[in-house]
Amino acid sequence: MAGRLLLVCRLMVRDLRRRRTETVLLLLLAISAATATLTLGLALNNALAQPYERTRAATAGPDVVATPGATGAEALAALAPLAAAPGVTAHSGPYPMAYLMLTARGKTVPAVVQGRDNSSAALDRPAVTAGTWVRPGGVVFEPTFANALGVHIGDTVDINGHPLRVVGTAVTAARAVYPSADWRAHAGSPLTESAGLVWVDSSQIGALAGARPLSYTLNLRYADPRASTSFTHKRTDGIEYSSWVGIAEADGRLVKPARLALMVGSWLLTALAVASVANIVAGRVVDQRRRVGLLKAVGAGPAMIAAVHLAEYLVIGLAAAGAGLAAGWLAAPALTSPGAGLLGSTGTHPPALRTVLAATVLALAIAAAAALAPVLRAATTDTVDALADAATPPRRRGWRVWLSRRMPTALLIGVRINARRPRRVRFVMVNTLITTTGLAALLMGLAQDRHVRLGETELVNPRSTRTLQAMLLVIVVLCVLALINAVVSTWTAVLDARQPLAVARTLGATPAQVTVGMAVAQLLPAIPGVALGIPAGIGLYLITSMGDIQYAPASWMYALALTVLFTVAVLTAIPALAATRRPVADALQSTPT
Template identity: 45%
Template sequence: MGTGMATVLRLTLRDLRRSRARAALLLVAITATTTTLTLGLLVRDATARPWERTRAATAGPDAVATGDARALAKLARAPGVTGAARPYPTASGRLEARGHTVNALVHGRDVAPSRLDRPLVTDGRWLRPGAAVVERAFARALGVRPGDRVTIAGRTFPVAGVAIGSGRVPYPSAAPGLVWLTRADAARLPAARTGSGARTLTMPLRLADPDAAPAFAARHPGVRSWQDMGAYATAELRLANGALLGGTWALAILAAMSVSLLVGGRLAEQGRRVGTLKVAGATPAFIALLLLAEHLAVAVAATIVGVLAGWAAAPLVAGPNAGLLGAGTPAPSAGTVLAVLAVAVAVTAAATAVPALRGARIGTVRALAEPVRAPRRRSRLAAAFSGLPLPLLLLGARIAARRPRRTVLAGLSMAVTVAMVVAALAMGRDIERKDAVVLGPDFVPGAGNPVTERLSQIVLVLALAMLALAAVNAVLTAWTTSLDNLRTAALTRALGATPRQVTTGLASAQLLPAAFAALGGVPLGLLVYAAARAAGGSPGQAEVPVLWLAATVPATLAVVGLLTAVPVRYGATRPVTEALGGR
């Protein structure tokens, strides 16, 4: 047993050294999946921690109530309430700072720190009469720091400090941004009064059962639970997590297709090697294990690279809102690494097992004489294309028809990619529309929206990863097709066709499924995005310019043509005598 495994290991390492280019393509394919999965798992683990950490550091309330003094006094004595802070005035007004004019929410607080809902100063100091403290996320958008000056409702205040809190959802998840003043300063603001002279008051609450805060809020109008505020505060992290994990499924499908195409190429190229191993006494199980070991070794390497890459990229998408207390991205846990490894191994094994077993069980004489699985002649499919001109479509259509499973696999790979790219375009247009909506008086002009910016980054990463996998699949499909049709290409040239004509025919075998995939991928992508919007509670149609959708088909064909040029040229220019001789 030990000798057999040592032999498998030695042959595996030698085969990987001999086929470095294809091993690198497979590494790219699986690494894209493992990186995205690692990002999704790290973002999922980081979703709840920033809000919990901020609540703990700021003595966060279990619920926050707004109303007049009489209603709040009654609420403080309600069943389930074990503590309430002194109500503080809440007002809104225009804020001017560093050339920006924007609405702001003002809380009038005590100079002495409160035991409940106590903001944490991260820069500068807490309140003093005549000074202001600005919420950290709002301060960063405005570009203000301690020592700067802000004007609120016509009154100018120096900025004493910058702080974070958990009594309200931070900016920009909630708008407008928050500024703390002393009670006396807040009471003097003209915007603190309504037409009747009444003030809005806010009161933090402590409950006997914090987990029951949503039920308490449902029974009492004007009350908001800490769970509800936390959901809003970490909404972008949950959106990022959903996008990443959803993209991982598509990438896993594309990676499985890459492995299947690569195995097919290996078998088409190494038919004689399989026969030689059988002559030397290797069993079908040994040969299948050898073929499987090559790809599993790459899968393990891709897991290591993907976990490290995902960990390095996680701060870009897993960092919390600036209004929350973050602690950096933790290292991937053992469970995360094992989950990523399990997915990589499962995808690789599932895509490798069947073709490896089929190739290993081929007869020894046949393996020595020809490729492991020669293309079959499909008379009906060939007859359907018999009227097409030679060589642009006839040869390519016949080649595609002789390998229907591979043609379908390549078409599905391209269709998935086109669909996800179209969905990404639709999401990008939706993000632009939402950004245009939020550019109002409650948001700092030019500061951007961190939520939509993060989603845009994730969409870009996923689109690039899928395009990379689609490129790998296109190259592998062209390479495998060229290997399968070396003799066909040689016979065609021997009958008078030029290398250019044969190259055109082989290229058309790749372009035909790509054309159908592009045509089908456009409506599929629109359906995917419409379904995603409906699942998120905002049904509607995707709005993508018609010209963009129309350009998808020729763009897909152009990219496929460029990617397949080199492997197709190899099959069309190999010496005729060498190809017919089977060497």
């Protein structure tokens, strides 16, 4: 047993040393990309609740926020009994609040203006993230609202005709972030979601409001945590109750689409990784058929052959899992930064144990799924056939021969090359299909309106911005992996077809016909991949999106199809053109028979 294990390890190490480029470029990179994207998806999944929970704990967030429909003294009278209501253990406020228009950098938008002071409150103590807290003549912005307006500390903004200096930014758990700060056109009117939150000194809010009557808000905490969950924008006796659960859901909506984009992207990358690993494994196994035959000739059985090959790919899978975990772990804080609209988040990592297990299982599953079929096929191959190591002979049919006689030379060369290696043809189609699907979905995302209307002004929607950033991250990784797959596939195809191409040149084919023939060999399976990938990408976006959807212009999709096909043709033509410069005699002599 020990001798067999040592033999397996020696053969594995020797093969990894001989094929370092394939190991690093395809096997390691493909699986690492899938595990890194999965890690980022789990990080965003963890970020959906944790940032709000941290903010609620750090700022003494209330269980319920009560806002009466009345204003002035009538509002204060309506809120007064709530502080002593049964089950209420703590409260803060009432705090004055006005629904005013704010002008910054030439843009006028509605804003919820709340009056506060420097005294310590039992509930809702906003945490300053930059600058200082409120003071006379100053205004503090909720960070997401400040980012959408493009204001910074030291800028001057106008609230209802009064200039104020931006002195800081702060987060709170008592109100949803922009654009869901609940703004009213006037007292008692329905709430609208498109607004941001700012704080000013309570001594100035009356002057800022002018003739508009002030509203008030009261923060409550209950002895029974379950009591607060029944308040989700509940209106009773003219008072609007907002539970922390509803506020958390509103904040979570900012990152749910981004998380979904990362999760779907991880599926696409996983599918592409399986296809690319399966292709390279199949190619490696084909190249190793003679070694398989030799091992069988000296007495190795099918189990030994399978163990030698599977051990190699499982070790690569473990290494790729580590690399993907490291990349995703390092990128997670940047992706879940406060700029993503995550309340109170300063960057978060995914859950360690769960992520390590998920990434390891995914990497090993990709390696095993991709390697199992070709390894079993190699293990059960007849010894004589394995030693012969011949390419798949094309199946000759009368109608095929009749049709081939009428084909142009370049097309005939491409068809015959594909007939020799059908697995490579399927891989090119799958590679093109997955890449086109991701790019088509990205174009659909770019076609959407990424703004939110606040009054007569449009500002950037943080939900759309974060979703697009997540999609771009996935597409960049997807395109890099697909490009590497295409480069390796085309170079492998050219090297594998050296003898047929040399024979074709001997029979009179020109270098141009050989080059075009190789390009045709890759374009033939790429065309159905593009044709299927565009509707698949549109459908994928429709399934995973919510609300009104705008379709990308048809010209974008046509340009995408032509760009993908042109890239495939160029990537094939370059190595094929280089191969045609080699003398025919050298190509024939260097090819084993």
